[in-house]
Amino acid sequence: MYYPEPMGRLIAQLRKLPGIGPRTAQRLAFHILDIPDQEAKQLIEAIATARDEVSHCSICGNLATEDPCNLCSSPGRDRSLICVLQDPRAVVAMERTHEYKGLYHVLGGAISPMEGIGPDELRVKELIQRLQDGTVKEVVLATDLNAEGEVTATYLARLIKPLGIKTTRLAHGLPVGGDLEYADQVTLAKAFEGRREL
Amino acid sequence: MYYPEPMGRLIAQLRKLPGIGPRTAQRLAFHILDIPDQEAKQLIEAIATARDEVSHCSICGNLATEDPCNLCSSPGRDRSLICVLQDPRAVVAMERTHEYKGLYHVLGGAISPMEGIGPDELRVKELIQRLQDGTVKEVVLATDLNAEGEVTATYLARLIKPLGIKTTRLAHGLPVGGDLEYADQVTLAKAFEGRREL
Numbered sequence: 001m002y003y004p005e006p007m008g009r010l011i012a013q014l015r016k017l018p019g020i021g022p023r024t025a026q027r028l029a030f031h032i033l034d035i036p037d038q039e040a041k042q043l044i045e046a047i048a049t050a051r052d053e054v055s056h057c058s059i060c061g062n063l064a065t066e067d068p069c070n071l072c073s074s075p076g077r078d079r080s081l082i083c084v085l086q087d088p089r090a091v092v093a094m095e096r097t098h099e100y101k102g103l104y105h106v107l108g109g110a111i112s113p114m115e116g117i118g119p120d121e122l123r124v125k126e127l128i129q130r131l132q133d134g135t136v137k138e139v140v141l142a143t144d145l146n147a148e149g150e151v152t153a154t155y156l157a158r159l160i161k162p163l164g165i166k167t168t169r170l171a172h173g174l175p176v177g178g179d180l181e182y183a184d185q186v187t188l189a190k191a192f193e194g195r196r197e198l
Numbered sequence: 199m200y201y202p203e204p205m206g207r208l209i210a211q212l213r214k215l216p217g218i219g220p221r222t223a224q225r226l227a228f229h230i231l232d233i234p235d236q237e238a239k240q241l242i243e244a245i246a247t248a249r250d251e252v253s254h255c256s257i258c259g260n261l262a263t264e265d266p267c268n269l270c271s272s273p274g275r276d277r278s279l280i281c282v283l284q285d286p287r288a289v290v291a292m293e294r295t296h297e298y299k300g301l302y303h304v305l306g307g308a309i310s311p312m313e314g315i316g317p318d319e320l321r322v323k324e325l326i327q328r329l330q331d332g333t334v335k336e337v338v339l340a341t342d343l344n345a346e347g348e349v350t351a352t353y354l355a356r357l358i359k360p361l362g363i364k365t366t367r368l369a370h371g372l373p374v375g376g377d378l379e380y381a382d383q384v385t386l387a388k389a390f391e392g393r394r395e396l
Contacts, residue, residue: 002293004263006248013244016237018229024217030287031216032245033252033261039214040249044242046211047230050204051238054231063231065202089228095200 007033059130061106061123063088071104078102080137084127084156086110086144089181094142097189102140105130110148111155119155127156131163138166140195144180145170157198168195205231257328259304259321261286269302276300278335282325282354284308284342287379292340295387300338303328308346309353317353325354329361336364338393342378343368355396366393 003011007029014025032040056062057069064070071077071091081102085091086109094100107122130136139160143149157167171194180188201209205227212223230238254260255267262268269275269289279300283289284307292298305320317323328334337358341347355365369392378386 002290006251010244010248043211046208050208053204092200
């Protein structure tokens with residue numbers, strides 16, 4: 001131990017963050033000790049406020065400060081169309097295309113028997129409930145294009161098609177095996193345009 | 199803006215950290231929203247505590263929870279030897295060698311006319327003061343092996359040699375142009391062993 005103890009603790013906490021190794025954690029810790037009080041306060045407050053004020057929309061499951069979220073309550077969105085996504089990062093990616101004007105449904109993950117995640121761990125029941133009143137005419141299954149995402153899309157298609165609702169999947173313009181959040185906006189917009197019925 | 203506003207603010211704060219780009223900041227922000235309350239509290243507390251409890255030792259300038267720091271007040275260290283370093287990270291690197299048993303002096307940077315950093319911006323005066331009572335027999339100038347570090351070492355050597363104190367520089371076993379903090383412990387230990395008089 002060559003660090004003062006509170007610094008060692010800070011480094012240990014930073015190492016828990018995704019993609020932060022020991023070198024980066026050390027560099028961040030030294031930086032955090034170096035910045036002016038004002039800046040440190042802003043960082044701490046940003047963490048605390050984001051956690052206090054941001055939660056999940058009870059309708060679509062997206063991150064939001066209000067419930068329902070401003071996407072679900074917007075009069076400008078097409079209520080006959082729901083895009084189903086694994087997580088809130090994908091909503092950010094879809095919105096960035098400026099092509100999509102429907103609503104969203106965030107599952108909170110994908111079916112993965114390996115990790116013990118089944119339909120009950122995801123917001124599947126909530127999705128089916130949203131489809132009961134006949135407003136929704138099409139569900140776009142935009143789960144990630146890897147094994148778990150495909151399995152989830154297939155599973156959902158089997159549940160939704162019997163309700164007489166059109167079920168589509170994003171076109172394979174996206175790189176196979178890639179996460180939706182890393183797609184560039186043009187590719188993603190193209191993929192949405194070329195969506196195909198399942 | 200596709201994020202809830204407090205999230206956008208959190209991402210903006212995270213982007214201010216060194217080496218954190220927009221993608222990483224977004225990933226970290228989503229992670230921070232996802233973790234349990236307990237873990238978020240620990241992170242915030244670690245930042246606040248490190249800043250509250252860690253400050254600079256008034257003698258050597260190293261980061262410490264006490265003043266003087268436990269290196270300066272340790273009876274086991276050789277008080278005739280001072281190793282001059284640019285920043286606290288280099289102390290961590292030197293201590294890791296287990297070869298060095300003297301004291302330290304952290305300058306807080308290196309002379310850099312380009313960035314407007316002269317001797318007055320560094321803890322040079324404090325160093326010269328420590329050399330007045332005749333205890334110190336050797337000063338190892340272990341500033342980084344780049345232009346600024348070499349200039350700083352040369353500058354300090356000119357100040358210290360007239361005091362009749364041996365002035366050495368770490369051997370060029372270290373990769374030229376490299377930062378001290380990234381040196382492995384064996385190389386660094388060798389460099390210390392082969393230090394040469396200026």
